[in-house]
Amino acid sequence: MLVAVVSDDGSWHGSGRWQDVRPDGTPAGAPVRVADLPAAIAAREAAEHPRWLWAATTEGYPTLLRAGVRVRRCHDVELTEALLLGHAGRWGEPRALAAARARLTGAPVPADPPPRLPQPPGFAQGALFEAMSGPPAAAGSGVLEALAQVYADQHARIGATGQPGRFALLVAAESAGALVGAEMGHAGLPWRADIHDQLLRELLGAPQPVGPPRRLAELTAEINEAFGVRGLHPDSPAEVLRAFSRAGIEVPNTRAWVLRQVEHPAVKPLLEYKELYRIWTAHGWAWRDAWISEGRFRPEYVPGGVVSGRWATRGGGALQVPKVVRRAVVADPGWRFVVADAGQLEPRVLAAVSGDSRLARAGAAGDLYAALATDSFGGDRAKAKIALLGAMYGQTGGAAIPALAVLRQSYPTAFEYVEAAARTGEAGGLVRSWLGRTCPPASTAWRDAGLEPPEEGGSAEPQGGAPGRARGRFTRNFVIQATAAEWALVLLATLRTALEGLRAELVLFVHDEVGVHCPAEEAEAVAEAVRVSAGRAGELLFGDTAVRFPLDVSIVECYADAK
DNA sequence: TCTGGCGGCGCC
DNA sequence: AAAGGGCGCCGCCAGA
Numbered sequence: 307m308l309v310a311v312v313s314d315d316g317s318w319h320g321s322g323r324w325q326d327v328r329p330d331g332t333p334a335g336a337p338v339r340v341a342d343l344p345a346a347i348a349a350r351e352a353a354e355h356p357r358w359l360w361a362a363t364t365e366g367y368p369t370l371l372r373a374g375v376r377v378r379r380c381h382d383v384e385l386t387e388a389l390l391l392g393h394a395g396r397w398g399e400p401r402a403l404a405a406a407r408a409r410l411t412g413a414p415v416p417a418d419p420p421p422r423l424p425q426p427p428g429f430a431q432g433a434l435f436e437a438m439s440g441p442p443a444a445a446g447s448g449v450l451e452a453l454a455q456v457y458a459d460q461h462a463r464i465g466a467t468g469q470p471g472r473f474a475l476l477v478a479a480e481s482a483g484a485l486v487g488a489e490m491g492h493a494g495l496p497w498r499a500d501i502h503d504q505l506l507r508e509l510l511g512a513p514q515p516v517g518p519p520r521r522l523a524e525l526t527a528e529i530n531e532a533f534g535v536r537g538l539h540p541d542s543p544a545e546v547l548r549a550f551s552r553a554g555i556e557v558p559n560t561r562a563w564v565l566r567q568v569e570h571p572a573v574k575p576l577l578e579y580k581e582l583y584r585i586w587t588a589h590g591w592a593w594r595d596a597w598i599s600e601g602r603f604r605p606e607y608v609p610g611g612v613v614s615g616r617w618a619t620r621g622g623g624a625l626q627v628p629k630v631v632r633r634a635v636v637a638d639p640g641w642r643f644v645v646a647d648a649g650q651l652e653p654r655v656l657a658a659v660s661g662d663s664r665l666a667r668a669g670a671a672g673d674l675y676a677a678l679a680t681d682s683f684g685g686d687r688a689k690a691k692i693a694l695l696g697a698m699y700g701q702t703g704g705a706a707i708p709a710l711a712v713l714r715q716s717y718p719t720a721f722e723y724v725e726a727a728a729r730t731g732e733a734g735g736l737v738r739s740w741l742g743r744t745c746p747p748a749s750t751a752w753r754d755a756g757l758e759p760p761e762e763g764g765s766a767e768p769q770g771g772a773p774g775r776a777r778g779r780f781t782r783n784f785v786i787q788a789t790a791a792e793w794a795l796v797l798l799a800t801l802r803t804a805l806e807g808l809r810a811e812l813v814l815f816v817h818d819e820v821g822v823h824c825p826a827e828e829a830e831a832v833a834e835a836v837r838v839s840a841g842r843a844g845e846l847l848f849g850d851t852a853v854r855f856p857l858d859v860s861i862v863e864c865y866a867d868a869k
Numbered sequence: 870t871c872t873g874g875c876g877g878c879g880c881c
Numbered sequence: 882a883a884a885g886g887g888c889g890c891c892g893c894c895a896g897a
Contacts, residue, residue, distance in 0.1 A: 542893060543876055561877065563883070584878055587891050612888060616881085623889055626880040647881095652886095692883095699885035706884085783886040787881095791887095817881045817887090 307334075307356040308381070310453040313343055318366035319373060322346075325450045327359060331458020337450050344373035351377050359383070359453050361403040363484035371492040378803070382481040383456055385610055389477060390463050392744040395736055407452040410459055421620075467742055475846060476741035476792065480610055482799035486812055487607035487617065489802075493811045494602025495624075495635060496823060502594050502634035509630070510582055513591055522586060525579040532572035540579045588623060589631045597622050603635075607815070614784055615743050615791035616817055625816050635865035637823060644810075644832040645868035646859045647819035648794065648840065650674045653694045655790045658844075658853045659740050662720035669853035682716040683709075697724050698786050700779035724782050731781025732774045739788035740847060745781055789847075793855065794818050797836075797843040804835040814865075821865070829861045 311324040322343040326334040340346035347370060350356060355378045360366060362384040370377070387401040399405070400418045408415045460477075467473040506513075511520030518526070530538050533549045540546060543560045550557055550570070557564050562580055565573050597603055603622070611618025619625055627635075637643050648654075650673075656662075657669035664681070671677035678690040689705075693713040696706035697720075714721045727737045734748040798815060805812070805822065810832050814821025824832050837857055844855045860868040 539893090541877095541891095544894075559876075580878075584891085588879070588889090614887060616887065618888065621889090623879075626878090626889060628879055651881095695885075701883095701885050704883070779886065787887065819881080 307354060308359050308457070309350070309356040310359040310450050310457070311343075311347065312360070312449040312453065313366055316365070318343055318369040323450055325454065327454050327457060329461070331454055331461050333454050344370055344375045347377065348373075348375045351375070355379065357381055359457055361449070361453065363481070363488055367485065367488040368492065371488060376489070377485065378806075379478075380481050380485060381457065381477070382484045383453065383460070385480045385484055386460050386477050387456070388610065389473075389480060389743060390460060392746070393467055393473070393738070393742055394463075395744070395747060397744070397746040403449070403452055403456060406456045406459070410455060469742055472740065473742040475796070476739075476743060479741075479792065479795045479799050480615075482802065483609040483617070483795050486798055486802055486815070487609040490812055490815065491604055491607055493813055493823070494604040495813045495821075496601060496638055496641075497598050497603040498601070498634050498636045499594055499598050501636060502598070502631070503591070505630065505633050506585070506590060506594075510586055510590070518583075519586060522579065522582055525575045525582070528575040529572050529579065532570070532575065540576060541583055546576070585628055585631065588626075589628055593623075601638075609795075612791075613746055614788040615739065615795065616787070617815065629866065632866040633864060637863050640826055641823060642826050642829045643814075643862050643865055643868065644822040644824060644829055644836060644859065645814070645819065645862060645865065646821075646833070646836040646840075646857045647869070648797075649856055649858055651790050651793065651818045651855065652698055652786050654853050654855055655740075655786055655793065656694070656698060656720055656723065658848045658851050659785065659789055660720040660723035662717050662723070663852070665717045665720045666852040669851075672854075672856055682712055697721060698783060700728060700775075700782050724785070727785045728778040728782035731784075732778035734777075735781075737781045737785050739785060739792055741789070741792045743788050743792065745784045745788075748777055790818065793843050793847055794820075796846050797839050800839040800842045800846075801836055804839055805832065808832065821868075833859045833861060 308327040308329060309324050310327050311322060313322045314320060320343065321339065321341050323337050323339050324346075325337045328334045347358070358377050358380040360380060360383065363380060363382045367377075367380075383403050383406065384401050387403075387406045391397060391399050391401060400415055402416070402418045405415045405418065407413075464470055464473050464477060506519075510522060511524075513519050514523075517523070526538075526540055529540050530536055533553065535549060538545050538549055546560045547557065549572070550568070553570060555568055555570060557568060560576075562577055565576060597605070603624070605622035605624035606620040607624070608618040608620055617625070635643075653674050654669045657665040657674070665678070668674050668677035668681055675687050675691045675694070678694070679685050679687040683690040683693070689709045689712070692706050693709035695701070696710050697713055701710075730737050731745075731748075736744055736747060738744045794815075794817065798812070798820060801820065801822075802812060808824065808828050808831065810822050810824030810828050812820065813823045820836065822832050822836070836859060840855050840857050844851065844853070858869055862868050
């Protein structure tokens, strides 16, 4: 059963209405008013586990979670609309429920509300902020009708895609991902502020009332001494470039890998400075004070926030936590982390989607690169790896050239799969993931490249030169990265279901890695659930394929000890 | 003084 | 080992 649901005032903790809807989107009963939305949803969820049809998971689900209410399934109209618009080559059009309905009725299409700003928990979330942002778009009368009407239309549009079964799976996974994202934000990642402080002091020295901590100040002095100057700021690329120039060394920029090739006494302290400076500014004491509360790091996840379908976060940098800082991620007493990451996910995805049976046979092995090396690269694993990475990312030079030639020769089907995606992109066309997520049109890429977008109707014009090649690399990678993201999303959704009935909670999801926080006695069961879910994800996406998707699973007390 | 673009680096 | 694809975040820097 599908149940359209809306909050009367958008708060999701007062009254609301719902209405049963048939799978084709036609109403299956009259609207029903409920006085206490969280309580009513909880009761109905317990009774029958309906699929909840709502405008956007981000609108109400966090509030429901705070009220202790979880749901098993939903259909997120906004995320689905974004997928369908993209599939139709209409990337970037407004995706909110109100916009989707306006397109159906011929009314003027309202723009989406601007995305919220990054906001650490507890900051300005009171009445003032809510008053400033106004009532949510999905409140008020007519919303139930809009939900049913737009759902029916989306149902029909999914059916009209080239691969309706796959696209339906994508829509279901995207909605499930939205639930997981909210639940992970609610649960938070266990984070020991005291250990964080201790490791910052070990790395950086004591924090100072004003200015950088002791170790950074020392390194600044060392760098100045090495250059024979005073007052140089190591964090100013322009000043560092000038200092090297005065020393007779011309470098194109001050990136770490460039400096590593330079012989000069300033290089060593500069490299150490960069590393520590990054930790201080991005994950130092200020970050900890803003983002850690009650022993938890609660970033705001944005499922589908990246064009490839990967998640993004709003504030907090949860997907870029430096490895050294992960020592602060410690399970509660008596609890463990089960951390699992997919090994060699992207080449396995290429093997599966391309239908290259020879590559798929290699993908059946635990080490795909090694199997590939034995098969065609004379046992040279490094060369096999370079070949695959080069093919997926569009590398054109260096050591990749001979490796790519071997790949083209021995695995022509897989090679052609990514080549075709690159050609399509360079010609201004669109490519799709396995389940049907579609890349943005070329005009977007051109804007990103600082060029004028093409004239109306000219989006299929080929674009030569560097921008065209850049778009070719983008579409080449998109078909792989977006499909890998789908595999991970399906794994996540499957795992979420498998964890029902346990105390275990999903607390971590980083592209191809998941983390579950659970009582120690549940750890083995959780580890097994993750492995089973990975297998299921492969089957759901690719059906009968020789390719396997093995996981590295660790049971640890500290995240830094995973793998 | 404020702001957008960019350099640089963290993660996958 | 590097470069190639995707991001977010920070501070610098030049221009309004």
